[in-house]
Amino acid sequence: MGERKCGYEGCNALEFRTTGYCLRHKDGKHDEKNQDEISVESNPEPKTAESNPEPRKIDDRPTSLGFKKGFFYTPLSLAIASLLLQDVCSVWLFFGAVIPPISYLNGRSQFSMGFAMGSIVGVLVFIIPWLTFTLQTDLICYDVVWSSNC
Numbered sequence: 001m002g003e004r005k006c007g008y009e010g011c012n013a014l015e016f017r018t019t020g021y022c023l024r025h026k027d028g029k030h031d032e033k034n035q036d037e038i039s040v041e042s043n044p045e046p047k048t049a050e051s052n053p054e055p056r057k058i059d060d061r062p063t064s065l066g067f068k069k070g071f072f073y074t075p076l077s078l079a080i081a082s083l084l085l086q087d088v089c090s091v092w093l094f095f096g097a098v099i100p101p102i103s104y105l106n107g108r109s110q111f112s113m114g115f116a117m118g119s120i121v122g123v124l125v126f127i128i129p130w131l132t133f134t135l136q137t138d139l140i141c142y143d144v145v146w147s148s149n150c
Contacts, residue, residue, distance in 0.1 A: 063114035070118025074099055075126035086140050088131055096123035 004015040006022035013022035021027075074096070082091040096119075104116035134140045 061109075061111040063110045063117075066111035066114025066116075067118035067121075068114075070100075070103070070115035070120075071122040071125075072118075074119035075122040075130070078123065079126075079130055082130070082134070083139060088134055088140055092123065092127050092130070096127070 004020075005011070006013045006015060006025055007020040008022070008025040011022060011025060013024065015021065016023045016026050019026050078092050078095055081095065082088045085091055100116040100119040103119060104112050106112060107115075
């Protein structure tokens with residue numbers, strides 16, 4: 001079997017079957033338009049923002065917004081829960097330690113990380129004033145805990 005080259009001028013590709021030309025030139029002519037299309041497809045131009053917008057992230061809210069919400073909403077919800085359950089210590093210590101890791105693991109985004117940090121700081125900042133306030137106003141009876149009379 002001989003190794004014959006394409007009969008088209010300037011083409012060094014091997015002949016296709018017994019046609020005398022390679023696959024590209026098997027009809028005996030060279031298609032310039034086809035060649036241009038191939039070269040354009042192999043080197044695509046970069047797409048602009050209007051033609052193909054980047055996909056949005058699932059949660060693109062900033063860490064600072066999560067910190068603000070965690071700092072205020074977590075202590076507020078713990079204060080309401082301690083009034084409803086008539087217990088400050090277990091509500092603030094248990095839920096104050098459980099809410100931040102759950103919120104962080106739930107989202108694993110910048111917002112949830114900020115919310116977790118804000119929750120920790122909020123609980124640490126507001127637990128002493130809330131405990132002092134409830135002791136002074138007798139909103140919650142501490143008979144079981146400190147044996148004081150209500």
